[in-house]
Amino acid sequence: MEASVYIHVPFCGGACDYCDFYSIPVRHDDERLIRYIEAAAEDVINQIDRYAVDSIPSMYIGGGTPSLLGASGISKLMKALSPAMKKSPAEISIEANPESADKDFVLACKDNGITRISLGVQSFCEKSRNAVHRTGSIEAVPNALSLLQNVWGGNFSVDLMTGLPFQNASIVQDDIEKTLSYRPAHVSLYSLIVEDGTVLAKKIRTKEAILPSDDEADSLWLCGRNLLEEAGYSQYEVSNFAQPGGECRHNIRYWRMENWLGIGPGASGTLFDDENGCAVRRTVPADIDSFLQGNAEPETEYLNRSDLIKEMILMGFRFIEGPDDTLIQKRFGKTIDTLIPETLDRWRQKGFLRKHKAALTKEGLLFLNSFVRDAFVELDKNGGSG
Numbered sequence: 001m002e003a004s005v006y007i008h009v010p011f012c013g014g015a016c017d018y019c020d021f022y023s024i025p026v027r028h029d030d031e032r033l034i035r036y037i038e039a040a041a042e043d044v045i046n047q048i049d050r051y052a053v054d055s056i057p058s059m060y061i062g063g064g065t066p067s068l069l070g071a072s073g074i075s076k077l078m079k080a081l082s083p084a085m086k087k088s089p090a091e092i093s094i095e096a097n098p099e100s101a102d103k104d105f106v107l108a109c110k111d112n113g114i115t116r117i118s119l120g121v122q123s124f125c126e127k128s129r130n131a132v133h134r135t136g137s138i139e140a141v142p143n144a145l146s147l148l149q150n151v152w153g154g155n156f157s158v159d160l161m162t163g164l165p166f167q168n169a170s171i172v173q174d175d176i177e178k179t180l181s182y183r184p185a186h187v188s189l190y191s192l193i194v195e196d197g198t199v200l201a202k203k204i205r206t207k208e209a210i211l212p213s214d215d216e217a218d219s220l221w222l223c224g225r226n227l228l229e230e231a232g233y234s235q236y237e238v239s240n241f242a243q244p245g246g247e248c249r250h251n252i253r254y255w256r257m258e259n260w261l262g263i264g265p266g267a268s269g270t271l272f273d274d275e276n277g278c279a280v281r282r283t284v285p286a287d288i289d290s291f292l293q294g295n296a297e298p299e300t301e302y303l304n305r306s307d308l309i310k311e312m313i314l315m316g317f318r319f320i321e322g323p324d325d326t327l328i329q330k331r332f333g334k335t336i337d338t339l340i341p342e343t344l345d346r347w348r349q350k351g352f353l354r355k356h357k358a359a360l361t362k363e364g365l366l367f368l369n370s371f372v373r374d375a376f377v378e379l380d381k382n383g384g385s386g
């Protein structure tokens with residue numbers, strides 16, 4: 001079986017107000033970091049054996065803040081993962097935050113087979129960063145980007161965010177220009193989403209934090225998108241832009257819904273049964289203690305044919321190439337054109353769908369949620385599975 005691997009590193013140097021990932025604030029010398037490396041690597045090896053994975057197209061070490069593991073932690077983790085490395089992953093990405101992406105960390109990534117670093121910058125504007133308690137100091141940002149450009153020298157990505165407090169078009173322009181001056185191959189441009197239960201949601205309720213209006217936030221994101229496109233970065237997903245060849249292969253596998261294993265507290269993995277058009281998703285409890293004690297029993301969810309068709313539409317239309325029709329045909333015995341013909345027709349007429357392909361145009365991607373709603377209504381009308 002072929003399956004990618006996602007390893008969630010659930011530790012951060014602080015807690016950003018808008019964050020809803022499972023992550024616990026720790027110091028870099030917290031002894032749980034080392035124990036976590038051992039437990040996570042062991043779980044990767046066990047799952048590879050259990051599911052007879054003979055090929056790993058990509059690996060992604062995300063978080064949290066994986067760069068908190070430091071140079072020695074990364075070396076230890078990659079050595080412990082050596083049985084997985086024999087399955088020839090062509091892309092191994094790691095997320096890093098500027099304050100912990102020092103020279104030794106970058107060199108350790110380089111020496112241990114990592115092929116791609118994704119740096120969480122969000123913004124160069126100190127006032128906006130402080131307003132949402134973004135972890136790390138602004139001074140660390142240019143240092144980390146210089147290291148990526150000059151010491152790492154390979155494929156790297158930068159995460160930016162629009163819709164932050166105090167942001168305006170000239171701040172977004174400054175963020176993009178500063179970022180592009182380091183020549184990343186890839187930029188993710190996220191629009192801030194206020195999730196229920198976060199510190200930010202509470203601060204907005206009590207007026208301690210004020211965000212741009214929805215219209216302002218949309219125009220800030222569009223301003224960023226246009227600047228990226230003008231600079232030669234093509235949008236290949238709702239929030240992702242790349243120079244030719246700089247796309248993240250691991251994330252493309254999620255949008256196309258191909259097998260992946262999820263490792264670590266809060267992570268989920270999904271394995272597909274192409275013959276029967278269904279899947280099994282396992283989610284590890286978001287609890288570091290049970291994971292370290294070896295008794296984190298994953299919650300199992302079965303995705304039947306109609307769940308899976310919906311999810312393939314939801315994920316597939318995020319991608320500029322649309323869902324993988326060959327895979328849809330293999331799993332469900334139908335093409336996307338026969339599953340949601342009316343929705344495709346209507347959206348093509350509006351000019352939001354490509355003429356000869358079931359894929360949203362760049363402008364159509366702005367209305368992804370309405371497109372998905374229309375598609376689901378049509379699927380439900382036809383009994384949920386076309």
Ligand code: SF4
Binds near residue numbers: 011014020065
């Ligand atoms: S650094 Fe990232 S994962 Fe950590 S608290 Fe901030 S947003 Fe969440």
